[in-house]
Amino acid sequence: MSDGPSTESAAYREAGVDYATLDAAKRLALAAARSTSTIRLPHGAVFSEDSRGEPAQVIEVGGLRLGFVLECLGTKSMLAREIEEASGQDHFAAIGYDTVAAVVNDLVCVGALPLVVNAYFATGSAGWYAGSRHASLVEGWRRACVDAGAVWGGGESPTLSGLVAPDEVDLAGSAIGIVPEGREPLCGAALAPGDEIVLVASSGLHANGASLARQVARHLPDRLEHRLASGTSLGAALLTPSHSYVALVRAVLEDGLPLHYASHITGHGLRKVMRAQRELTYRIEALPEVPEVLGFLVEHADLSPAEAYGTLNMGAGFALYLAPGAAGRAVALAAAHGLSAMRAGVVEAGPRQVLLEPLGVRFSGEQLELA
Amino acid sequence: MSDGPSTESAAYREAGVDYATLDAAKRLALAAARSTSTIRLPHGAVFSEDSRGEPAQVIEVGGLRLGFVLECLGTKSMLAREIEEASGQDHFAAIGYDTVAAVVNDLVCVGALPLVVNAYFATGSAGWYAGSRHASLVEGWRRACVDAGAVWGGGESPTLSGLVAPDEVDLAGSAIGIVPEGREPLCGAALAPGDEIVLVASSGLHANGASLARQVARHLPDRLEHRLASGTSLGAALLTPSHSYVALVRAVLEDGLPLHYASHITGHGLRKVMRAQRELTYRIEALPEVPEVLGFLVEHADLSPAEAYGTLNMGAGFALYLAPGAAGRAVALAAAHGLSAMRAGVVEAGPRQVLLEPLGVRFSGEQLELA
Incomplete structure (x- = not known):
C-alpha cells in the first residue's frame, strides 16, 4: 500500500x-x-x-x-x-x-x-x-x-x-x-472501532477543485466547451450544483439512527474521512462511482490515485459514521432522499489514517493537519 | 435647511x-x-x-x-x-x-x-x-x-x-x-417621540470611507505619509482602530436603562440615524467633534456638509436612543468605558428624516433605502 x-x-x-x-x-x-x-x-x-x-x-x-x-x-x-x-x-x-x-x-x-x-x-x-x-x-x-x-x-x-x-x-x-433535542453534538467523541462508514455520493466537483478545473480547461482547445464522452460540456458538468446533505442528516437524526460522526468531503478529498481528532483507522473497502467530470480532471491533470483522492471528493461528498449494523438503514434513507450511498468501510482501532483498499492508497494523520 | x-x-x-x-x-x-x-x-x-x-x-x-x-x-x-x-x-x-x-x-x-x-x-x-x-x-x-x-x-x-x-x-x-434575559431585541418598535439620542464618538474612519481616503491620498505629494496638522501621518490616523461599543451596550443593558434602539453609524454616515423602519423624525441639535482625519478627508475630497455627513461617521460612531431622561446616565456610562458621548438630539413625530440642525442639513427617508 x-x-x-x-x-x-x-x-x-x-x-x-x-x-x-x-x-x-x-x-x-x-x-x-x-x-x-x-x-x-x-x-x-x-x-x-x-x-x-x-x-x-x-x-x-x-x-x-x-x-x-x-x-x-x-x-x-x-x-x-x-x-x-x-x-x-x-x-x-x-x-x-x-x-x-x-x-x-x-x-x-x-x-x-x-x-x-x-x-x-x-x-x-x-x-x-x-x-x-x-x-x-x-x-x-x-x-x-x-x-x-x-x-x-x-x-x-x-x-x-x-x-x-x-x-x-x-x-x-x-x-x-x-442540535435536535435528545441528540448530542457530533465532535468525534462518539466514534468507536466497529463503526460503519457510509459514503454518500457527490454530484461532481462541489466547491473544491475549481482552480484545478480551470487549469485543465486552459489546456483544452475548446476549453470549458469541451465535450465530455457523455456529450455534456465540461463547463456544464463542473457547474452541476452541489448536493445538499441537510435533509439526509435530518432524516438520520429523526429516525433515531446511532450517528456517531459526519464529515463533509471537501478540500483534502478523502483525507477528510479522518477529520475527527481521534486516533482511529478508517478502512475503506469500496469506493463510489467517480463522476465523469472528476475522472476527466484526474486524467487531464495527470493526478495519481493518491493525489486525486487526496484533493477531490471523487464521488464521495459526505461520510456518515454509524454504530455497527446501522449503515443499511442510512443507505436506505439516503435513497429516499434521492442520494446514492453505500456502506463503504469501517472504523478500526489503530493509528489515525485512511486506507483506500481498492486503490492501495494510505493517507496518514500527518497528511491532514487542520488543527 | x-x-x-x-x-x-x-x-x-x-x-x-x-x-x-x-x-x-x-x-x-x-x-x-x-x-x-x-x-x-x-x-x-x-x-x-x-x-x-x-x-x-x-x-x-x-x-x-x-x-x-x-x-x-x-x-x-x-x-x-x-x-x-x-x-x-x-x-x-x-x-x-x-x-x-x-x-x-x-x-x-x-x-x-x-x-x-x-x-x-x-x-x-x-x-x-x-x-x-x-x-x-x-x-x-x-x-x-x-x-x-x-x-x-x-x-x-x-x-x-x-x-x-x-x-x-x-x-x-x-x-x-x-439578548440578555429581561430585555427585548431592539428592532425599532420601541422607538417613540420624545426619545433622547446619544451620539457616541468614533475613533476616526472606522470601516467606511476607505475608498475615498485612498483616492484623497493619491492626490497628495506624500500620499499616506502626509502629515496632518497634529503631526500624525495620514496613514496612521486612518488606521486608528475602530471603537468597539459592545462593553458600553452591555453596561447600558445591565444598568437597566430604557434603551429603545441603537444604530451603528457606518456607510451612509448619519443617514444611519434613521436606520429604524419607522416614520419618525430625528432632530440632531448638537454634533460631536469631527476627528482630525475626517475633517482632512472632507476638505481634500471637497465634500459638502451634506455629502460628508451622508457618507462618513464624522465623529459619531454609534447612536443610542433612550426614553426621555435617560441620556445623561448613558453618557456617564460611556465615559466610564472611555468613550466620549453626548445627548445630541431627540426623536419626534414626523416624516422619516434626519435633521442636522447645526449644519442646516436634512436627510429624507428616501435617502436611506436599505430595505
Whole structure:
C-alpha cells in the first residue's frame, strides 16, 4: 500500500493552492482563537472546545446546543464567469446553491440543523450587477436555503474595487443551527472501532477543485466547451450544483439512527474521512462511482490515485459514521432522499489514517493537519 | 435647511462606490430572503421578521433570543497594504480589530451581546502570508474578541488566486449573540417621540470611507505619509482602530436603562440615524467633534456638509436612543468605558428624516433605502 502525497502535487500547487503554507497560518489563527476560550460568556453560555477544528462550532446556551459556521465557495464562481464569457450561459444559480451547500453541509457535520443562513457577496465592481447573474445567484441561494429548511436572514454585498477582480464575486456564508433535542453534538467523541462508514455520493466537483478545473480547461482547445464522452460540456458538468446533505442528516437524526460522526468531503478529498481528532483507522473497502467530470480532471491533470483522492471528493461528498449494523438503514434513507450511498468501510482501532483498499492508497494523520 | 444629496457625490462615485446600484441589488436579495420566512424551522425556532433590514438578525428559539450577523471590512485593508509598501509599517492588527468591531457593533444594535465570532480571511495568494501581517491581523482579531467578551470560534482563510488581488485580503466575520434575559431585541418598535439620542464618538474612519481616503491620498505629494496638522501621518490616523461599543451596550443593558434602539453609524454616515423602519423624525441639535482625519478627508475630497455627513461617521460612531431622561446616565456610562458621548438630539413625530440642525442639513427617508 503506497503512501499518499506528503506534499500537494506540483500540478495542484501551480493552480495557486499551497496547502502547507495555508495550514501553518490556520494553526496560528487557531492558537489565537483557542486563547479566547477562557472568556466568560453572557447567559452562562459555553463554547465547546471539542468543536475546535470541526467543520462547525458548537455553543451550549440555555439548555440548547447551537451550531455555528462560516464557510466560503472559493474560486468556483470564476468558472461561472468564464462560461458566461465563452457561451453566454448563466450558471450563477448553481454557484449560489453551491455556496449555501458548502455552509450547511459543514454545519450538519456537528449534528446541528440549520435555522438561518446569511450571505456574503463581494464583487469587484458595481458593473458585476449588470445582466442576469445577480438574480440567478440570489435564486440559487434562495433555493438552497429552502432545501436546507433554513431561513435566509440577511448578509452583506460590498463592492470591493481593486481588491476583488472587477468581473468576479467572492462568495461566503454563515449559518446558525440547532442540535435536535435528545441528540448530542457530533465532535468525534462518539466514534468507536466497529463503526460503519457510509459514503454518500457527490454530484461532481462541489466547491473544491475549481482552480484545478480551470487549469485543465486552459489546456483544452475548446476549453470549458469541451465535450465530455457523455456529450455534456465540461463547463456544464463542473457547474452541476452541489448536493445538499441537510435533509439526509435530518432524516438520520429523526429516525433515531446511532450517528456517531459526519464529515463533509471537501478540500483534502478523502483525507477528510479522518477529520475527527481521534486516533482511529478508517478502512475503506469500496469506493463510489467517480463522476465523469472528476475522472476527466484526474486524467487531464495527470493526478495519481493518491493525489486525486487526496484533493477531490471523487464521488464521495459526505461520510456518515454509524454504530455497527446501522449503515443499511442510512443507505436506505439516503435513497429516499434521492442520494446514492453505500456502506463503504469501517472504523478500526489503530493509528489515525485512511486506507483506500481498492486503490492501495494510505493517507496518514500527518497528511491532514487542520488543527 | 438644504436637502442632502439625492444621489451620492461624484467624488464618491469615482472612488468606485455606487450605492444606487448596490441598494437596488440589496432589495432584490432582500425580497428573495423574505420569501424564505415561511419555512418551518427545527425546535420551533422563529425568525424575527422585525429584524429584516436591521444591522443583525434575531431568532427566537427555546426561550432565547439570539442575534446573528455577517459583516465585512470593505477595502480598508488596502490602506494597510499601501502603508506597508510605503513605510514598512504593519497596521494589520488595526485591520483585524476593525473587522471584528464592524461585526460586533452591528450585532449589539439589536440588543444582543456576542458569544462567538468567526473569521473570514480571503487572500489573493499564499505569498500574502509572508512577513508579519498575518500574525498582526490575528492578534488584532483576538484582542477585539477579548474586548467584545466573545470567543473566537473559527473561520475560513482561503487563497483565491485571480479573484482577490495577489497582495490583498478580503476580510469579513460572523457572530452569534444573545439578548440578555429581561430585555427585548431592539428592532425599532420601541422607538417613540420624545426619545433622547446619544451620539457616541468614533475613533476616526472606522470601516467606511476607505475608498475615498485612498483616492484623497493619491492626490497628495506624500500620499499616506502626509502629515496632518497634529503631526500624525495620514496613514496612521486612518488606521486608528475602530471603537468597539459592545462593553458600553452591555453596561447600558445591565444598568437597566430604557434603551429603545441603537444604530451603528457606518456607510451612509448619519443617514444611519434613521436606520429604524419607522416614520419618525430625528432632530440632531448638537454634533460631536469631527476627528482630525475626517475633517482632512472632507476638505481634500471637497465634500459638502451634506455629502460628508451622508457618507462618513464624522465623529459619531454609534447612536443610542433612550426614553426621555435617560441620556445623561448613558453618557456617564460611556465615559466610564472611555468613550466620549453626548445627548445630541431627540426623536419626534414626523416624516422619516434626519435633521442636522447645526449644519442646516436634512436627510429624507428616501435617502436611506436599505430595505
